[in-house]
Amino acid sequence: DSVFLPLAALGGTPLLSFAVVLCGFGLFEAVRRFRIRRATNELPRLAAAATAAAVLVPVAAALASLPLVDDSAEDGTATVAAIQGNVPRLGLDFNSQRRAVLDNHAKRTEQLARDVKAGKVPQPDFVLWPENSSDLDPYRNADARIVIDDAAKAIGVPTVVGAVVEPDTGDLRNTLIQWDPDKGPVATYDKRHIQPFGEYMPMRSFVRIFSSDVDRVQRDFGPGKKVGVFDLAGTDVGLVTCYEAAFDDAVRDTVEHGAQLIAVPSNNATFGRSEMTYQQLAMSRVRAVEHSRAVVVPVTSGVSAVIRPDGTIVQKTRMFTPDALVDEVPLRSSLTPATRMGPLPEGVLSLLAVVGIGWVATRAVRARRTR
Structure with missing residues (x-):
């Protein structure tokens, strides 16, 4: 500010x-x-x-x-929806409620579809779910796949779903999946900057001396290698998953690869009602100005927000409240000196x-x- x-x-x-x-x-x-x-x-x-x-x-x-x-619409506009489904309870144990979290986001998307049909809100061009909105791997769990597919079909536009993907071998993946309402999953982005002591446990045997909570991380996540830019209904959307918003290169890479707006799907439920969520929102506001891009932040439990390229917040949710934000955002392709x-x-x-x-x-x- x-x-x-x-x-x-x-x-x-x-x-x-x-x-x-x-x-x-x-x-x-x-x-x-x-x-x-x-x-x-x-x-x-x-x-x-x-x-x-x-x-x-x-x-x-x-x-x-x-x-x-500059927040002018160089490349026109896109109408985007950010879904905040909320979690059953805050804190480290929220992951034990994985199916409930998925159902919450699917229900809120289906409610949005009803609101669109009733003329209460405009039809979005695409929908963004948060990180960890499906901690059930939809490639392995048929019931999770059906829930996501039904929600995507209800809203009728491409939907980005945050999921935990469990390969047969190797590390877990914190993945964003582009879900087409007709074709299902068509593209993925694996989080590149994973969080130590949260998504993987360095020095596990040593840290266990101080806290047995290290064993909550039973299987480490592994980092992805590719920059995430999805073509969503003709809009190139750069993907920056939660913790990655703190890294200059992770955000800049998406813009250099053609992103016209930036999405920061996040999960802050672990941090409860602390200031962490507002700190991360401030990071996203700075990133918006840094790269002159609108930034959309869908979060499982809040605060979700829509940010203009000049850093102003035009819509945001309350914490631990199911909600859906729908807004027409400017699309831009020029590069700032900082990006260059x-x-x-x-x-x-x-x-x-x-x-x-x-x-x-x-x-x-x-x-x-x-x-």
């Missing part, structure tokens, strides 16, 4: 973070210099100039970046940090030798 947000479109989250920290240190230094000035009546010009620059340059850069923030440069700003800032530390260390050594 701050003045610095447009910097995300210029240099991504590294530049945005750097600007916030630099301005904070500049404000601190301004207070410190003011106190020294009152005590000694001295204010070196170079110190005053550096302090002013630390505060003013990030703000000026952010204001100069405002033209990069990728990790370059982070590399430049890191290099500046190394140079700065080296300069300070050299001055300190010289001063000590002089004394």
Whole structure:
């Protein structure tokens, strides 16, 4: 919500973070210099100039970046629905209610279909379910497949379903499945950045010393390798599963592969009513500005949201409440400087940090030798 947000479109989250920290240190230094000035009546010009620059340059850069923030519909619009089916109970045990979670999302989709037929909401072009909306593998469980298929047929448009897929051998997969109402599953995306201590257990025998909860993860998940972009009714949708929203490359890859909007299917039920869900929603708002794309966030238990390319939230749900969001979102294909440069700003800032530390260390050594 701050003045610095447009910097995300210029240099991504590294530049945005750097600007916030630099301005904070500049404000601190301004207070410190003011106190020294009152005590000694001295204010070196170079110190005053550096302090002013630390505060003013990030703000000026952010204001100069405002033209990069654009939510116009370059490629037309798409009407998207995000389903929040809710979970029977919050906390780590929600997974024991896998069939109930699936049924909740199917029922809410079928309710949406009835609302569309009654003219209460517009017909969506496609529907997004959250991560873990079906922890029953629909390739192995015929009853789960039937439930998903009936819901997709009821709404009559492509539906993205978050499922746990259990291969015969190897690791589990946290998978998003593109479900066609006529053909069934037609494409998949396996989550690439999987969560340590949640989806896989590193150092299992060592961590068990501190908590037996490590054994809740009985079979580790494995990472996918391919970028996820689904063609949903003519719209290229980039897929970023939950935890992946924290990784610059995972989001940028989808846009570089043609995504016109970004979907972040998530499951925050494990975290209860903590601030985690709002933190993740804030990440998605920054990603929207960073890549100038609308972002749709379907979550099992909330908060689900529709975010414009300028970072504003136009619709959102309450936590632990079944709901469906339907909205017409702008589609875009142009690339921001942040998308084009990728990790370059982070590399430049890191290099500046190394140079700065080296300069300070050299001055300190010289001063000590002089004394």
